[in-house]
Amino acid sequence: MTIKTTDLCDEFGASAKVLLxxxxxxxxxxxxxxxxxxxKCFEDNSRIKELSTTPGEGKVLVVDGGGSDRCALFGDHIAEDLVRNGWAGVLVYGYVRDKAVLRTLPIAIKALGVTPAKSTKRNEGQVGLSVTIAGQVIGAGDQMYADDDGVLVLNAAIGGGA
Structure with missing residues (x-):
């Protein structure tokens, strides 16, 4: 059962942090x-690739790519790994590629846009940090919700299991 972001905003008020x-x-x-x-990674998708091959049941991959439009942080191969490993969705503050394939995959992917350029692999990036995306701080373990009306986060301390 999907909980609507509008209902969460009504229930939690200002505690429901709505992303731009x-x-x-x-x-x-x-x-x-x-x-x-x-x-947190910048033009390097090494950590994203690693995480895509891990079990993702009940998890949303939140990628702070610094908003860079110079390359895509992932495409169809990583997205297929995410689906295969049961990830609930992906939020990318950056760009992705292979749009035609992505729109056929049974996963929610929200990103700034698409570009054909691929990222580098320098084995850089950090997992588990708090990141600031679209005007909100998102910490590891916070509860993420998204639908046609938008994206919001409930801090883990609030009990984001509404």
């Missing part, structure tokens, strides 16, 4: 909910 409406829906699903797994 800057993301495009690029997967076949518009909605996700799950605990945030945060990744």
């Amino acid at each position: 409406p800057i993301f495009q829906d690029l997967g076949a699903k518009p909605d996700f909910q799950g605990h945030a797994v945060t990744v």
Whole structure:
């Protein structure tokens, strides 16, 4: 059962941290909910690739790519890994590629946009840090919700299991 972001805003008020409406829906699903797994990386998708091969049941991959439009942080191969490993969704403060394939995959993918350029692999990036994306701080373990109306986060301390 998907919990609507509008209902969460009504229930939690200012505690429901709404992200700025800057993301495009690029997967076949518009909605996700799950605990945030945060990744901070800049034009290097090494950590994203590693995480995509781990069990993701009940988790949302939250990628702070610094908003760079110079390359895509992942495409169809990583997205297929995420689906295969049960991830609930992906939020990317950056760009992705292979849009035609992404929109056929049964996962919610929200990103700033698409570009054909691939990222580098320098084995850089950090997992588990708090990141600031679209005007909100998101910590590892915070509860993420997204649907057609937007994306919001409930701090883990609030009991984001509404």
